[in-house]
């Protein structure tokens with residue numbers, strides 16, 4: 102019988118983001134965030150993620166003028182804001198050791214530019230962390246998860262403007278001061294690389310506000326500001342919370358060559374190097390030389406201020422975290438069939454099956470990612486998002502989600518192998534342990550949870566919570582520290 106390699110103290114749990122779970126978008130003094138601008142588009146093909154995430158000055162102004170949540174599901178979330186005690190109790194029942202969550206910047210700083218935080222917002226998170234402490238669930242907090250104040254986006258075109266660094270630093274300092282006694286694990290930016298795929302959601306960049314031909318240039322400048330901000334707050338966290346651990350968070354987009362034709366391999370190498378760039382900067386504290394050469398060739402010039410290089414070099418992260426949902430292939434053949442993944446379009450891999458949204462399911466790719474990342478960085482790793490979006494059917498107050506159990510089981514077996522081969526994996530948080538609103542399509546019906554929430558895409562439903570079959574299965578995985586998947 103195979104034995105579980107999961108170490109004692111392994112951090113099993115789940116991950117959520119404030120803007121996808123909390124709701125309460127306009128109460129307690131909360132300001133509008135970029136997530137509050139995302140609308141649900143029922144008539145669009147769910148595989149067309151670009152169209153679902155399309156935002157421009159016109160749609161933003163429509164959203165700001167709409168004072169309801171009718172077309173904006175992220176404003177509703179799943180009402181975690183009011184039901185967090187019930188939800189935390191369910192997580193505790195599953196045995197969660199940890200919960201990754203984010204702090205809505207706009208609950209603390211409604212426009213991002215106030216000098217003092219909104220005490221109502223502080224109170225909410227304080228009670229949340231106290232309850233987690235009572236239940237023995239360790240928080241892992243993401244400071245920025247697709248929810249910056251929309252005011253900063255409108256005024257500065259988001260992170261393109263260097264002044265946003267100090268707004269973020271002020272917000273982060275308040276988080277460290279007020280929540281540092283509860284929170285030891287902090288992540289700076291969720292999927293910092295996603296700035297290229299959805300610049301508005303990630304960095305508040307409104308494309309039609311970029312000068313003609315300057316969009317790419319603006320994106321790289323904004324990314325640089327985020328790297329610097331990440332390093333600055335890493336320094337502050339280390340000073341203010343001596344036992345804290347600060348991590349970076351990237352989207353692991355594993356790409357295989359479709360064939361062993363050297364050109365396919367070369368194109369694939371390029372994609373994978375690009376995907377590694379973001380953690381490279383945060384782990385090694387400098388830009389990879391090949392990336393700098395590439396940017397130069399493309400005419401992109403990042404403005405570095407005097408101390409930027411020093412700040413990056415001196416404040417690197419303590420651990421590396423990543424999301425992993427799918428993999429894709431690459432090919433030199435322009436006619437190769439493509440399929441969407443997590444806000445990317447890749448070449449279809451004939452050896453893999455896909456979800457309804459086209460994301461290719463690849464457990465072995467998770468193991469390959471773990472081995473590659475550990476070999477590259479030699480820092481503790483955490484998988485902070487993984488899971489399968491699926492349509493669930495509630496039957497007699499439960500969901501028979503064997504497809505979800507299968508997905509997780511296969512991924513856990515690969516994690517187990519990687520640990521057995523020496524990878525230092527310290528935790529795993531599945532995405533959306535309770536159903537929540539999709540980041541990409543704003544659908545409620547794209548569900549990831551072990552807990553079903555009775556609400557549909559239009560916001561109709563009781564919001565009652567129901568345990569799915571996977572709830573009991575994950576509980577036993579945690580209870581046996583992974584052994585039950587081999588019995």
Ligand code: BG6
Nearest residue numbers: 118424443490538539540541542
């Ligand atoms: C990750 C994001 O990229 O993917 C999450 O960090 C997101 O916010 C998750 O929810 C799954 O994507 P989607 O579009 O299915 O919600």
